[in-house]
Amino acid sequence: MAKVISIGNQSFESIRKDNCFYIDKTSFIKEWWENKDNVTLITRPRRFGKTLNMSMLECFFSNKYKDRGDLFEGLEIWNDEKYRKLQGTYPVIFLSFAGIKQVKYNETVIKIKDELIRIYNEYDYIMKSGIYNTNEKMQYQSVCVGMSDTVAQEALKNLSNYLSRYYGKKVIILLDEYDTPMQEAYVNGYWEELVAFTRSLFNSTFKTNPYLERAIMTGITRVSKESIFSDLNNLVVVTTTSNQYETAFGFTEEEVFNSLDEQGLSDKKDIVKTWYDGFTFGDKKDIYNPWSIINFLKFKSLKTYWADSSSNGLINSLVQKGSPYIKTMIENLISGEKINVIVDEQIVFSELDYSEDAVWSLMLASGYLKVVSSEELNLIRESDNEYELALTNREILFMFRKMILRWFSPAKHETNEFIRALISSDIESMNEYMNDVAFNTFSSFDSGKHNSERKAPENFFHGFVLGLMVDQTENYIITSNRESGYGRYDIMLEPIDKTNEKYPGIIIEFKVINPRKESSLEETVAVALKQIEEKNYDAELIKRGVKEENIHHYGFAFKGKEVLIDGR
Structure with missing residues (x-):
């Protein structure tokens, strides 16, 4: 019997507990753990399962889920005895910036501080243990409404200290959608201010934190190292062109076709491929965006689910205000042609207003364009940063047509x-x-x-x-x-x-x-x-x-x- 599809559910615990439709991505746990990287930044387009995978990591590693192996029974990771013993054994700090979309700098910092307060409230029971002195308890209590920027920037490092001493183990930090505030800062004109605040927060949390076991950050873009990661030489960056974790985010064609069989939609494979296939991560082709697939499985109709799931405001603005050259290239893409452009995957938001190459980098990272890979291309391109790009699939084509229609009709x-x-x-x-x-x-x-x-x-x-x-x-x-x-x-x-x-x-x-x-x-x-x-x-x-x-x-x-x- 086909499993119920829960739209918008990003809680691994909830999906597994209710036996909802789920495509097994637990091999990502083993791949990430055995790479032994200190801090990993993974960029993928929106709605590609980043938050669900982070929730999965929390359920697997966090000692809050000790003895909850039932959540992983029947999944690939549970076949390995070594990982069965690892489940539920680490203190984990899991926070998300996904909802931080304020139009003003001060409001954004307040929202970041609110997220820190939420995390501190979650662990306030450890202060009753008696292992912390008066100053440490006061420092813990200083993470509160109205805290200074300095207190906020040191908060995750200090919490790592408290948790590692309480549990006798270093902590794992999971930060989901780290770049959402950065994109809003660019759109609303307070980029430089937020960069300064975020740089100090990230350096304290990920660079000078002796209590950190490992960390993962996810986002859409790779914000330039000079902007917010200036001192992080322990950071491994995995972008859409990297040959790591290629199948951990998004659905492979085999997974999609098996799901169509399960839901009684075997005759829809060709049309689903035409609409929703096309994403390429590293050398792995035929990746499908999960949001469109699960919506199609549930509602059984072809629509621009992923393209319509946000306003696409930044891309819309950059293309509409772009030079005639950018408009011409978009026209060529809509006509089914490919374009050859320079791509720098380190997004420098401050350059988007005048760097045409930065526009293509952002569109590639966001999933609107795909790299057209071929051995011939690798031989003839003039630069390591030159790529042949095309629109990802029919869904994206329709999105751009509607976007242009809104401008001009x-x-x-x-x-x-x-x-x-x-x-x-x-x-x-x-x-x-x-x-x-x-x-x-x-x-x-x-x-x-x-x-x-x-x-x-x-x-x-x-x-x-x-x-x-x-x-x-x-x-x-x-x-x-x-x-x-x-x-x-x-x-x-x-x-x-x-x-x-x-x-x-x-x-x-x-x-x-x-x-x-x-x-x-x-x-x-x-x-x-x-x-x-x-x-x-x-x-x-x-x-x-x-x-x-x-x-x-x-x-x-x-x-x-x-x-x-x-x-x-």
């Missing part, structure tokens, strides 16, 4: 009007809408750095029109640049309900005027429509059950900012 009502016009063959309304978009927005992308100036309008509007279609996924199967008949159509909309004539099959062809062959947009649009017929693009729709008389053809012709749409 008129109000949502007008977008809906365009879709209604498209479905009902209201050519006049389609032309009015698209020419308004062209006049008001196209210059934003007309940078003069396209691979082909003549193809620029066609590429842009191809992606733009696809973006308009995103909300129609309940009514249509939307495909682009696929083979049908004797050629490759630009856009095809296949109605899900073939019997409902309200939703016709739709084929769209884009053409830029060729002055050597055509003297007007009318001639160009006629060429587009003729191509649809001569190449028999209807063949695929008819094969899938759409009636020939219920298929609409549209030609989109472009000349600079002028657009002409016609159909039959």
Whole structure:
């Protein structure tokens, strides 16, 4: 019987106790422990199981979970007798900065201090033991509301001292989503202030802490060493391009396909792969984002679950405000092309405003781009930091289309009007809408750095029109640049309900005027429509059950900012 899928549950204890759906990642415990690294920073995109894995580590190592081997029975780690004896034997400090998203510096520091107070309250029973002197008890009590920055910055080191003496063992520290406050600081303009505070906190906790056994930090980005890790020479950094812990975060294809079998969705493997595969960690390809997979398993419908699970505000801002070069590269990515760029995985947030390379580094770390690995690429690239990148998968493609739609399209009502016009063959309304978009927005992308100036309008509007279609996924199967008949159509909309004539099959062809062959947009649009017929693009729709008389053809012709749409 398929296990219940608990959406948003990041508690390992809760998932195991309630026998909920869980993909075994306990081999990560052994891999990390046997690497014997003092402090490890692991970066992965958001919603990739970082918090759940940290909860798993706490349940395994923390003496709060002594004699709770039942949580690990049946899992891989429990097959090793050595690790059975290790479970529940260490004092563990587990804290998270995931919820620290304040817009002001003072509010952020208060939230960090609140997290420290919570940890201290959790262990205040040790002060009753009698092994601490008066000064130490006063020092413990100084971690309270209104504490100074200095007290806060030394708090984790001091707590490590108290716990190691109480339990007779050095402590393990787990810090989840360490960089969330840093991203908010950049967005809201208090980066330098927070860097100074955080640097002292981290150096005290991870560098000059003699009571530390080991530590793990997780986050999305690798914030530059010069910023907050300036004195940490004991730090091992594992990024998305590193060959460590490649399968510990995210689901492998085998794990996804087994889960689909378990949930009775074996016939969905190909479409799930198209939508959600594509992440690459180190040399390991075919990694899926867990958030989209567990939502698909539960709700059994294809949606942009991961892409829609946050505002994507920082990426949105950087691309929208970026140079024409950045916009051109995004356009190329949306068109299915790859880009070659320099990637420095040490994110320097203060450089994001003027360093174009920093934008690609952030997008790679955040999961929007993937490294296209090949031996040939390694041989021909000019720099060790040069990578060939592509959009990760279809889900990310749809995210960027919707992002651009929000920038450039008129109000949502007008977008809906365009879709209604498209479905009902209201050519006049389609032309009015698209020419308004062209006049008001196209210059934003007309940078003069396209691979082909003549193809620029066609590429842009191809992606733009696809973006308009995103909300129609309940009514249509939307495909682009696929083979049908004797050629490759630009856009095809296949109605899900073939019997409902309200939703016709739709084929769209884009053409830029060729002055050597055509003297007007009318001639160009006629060429587009003729191509649809001569190449028999209807063949695929008819094969899938759409009636020939219920298929609409549209030609989109472009000349600079002028657009002409016609159909039959």
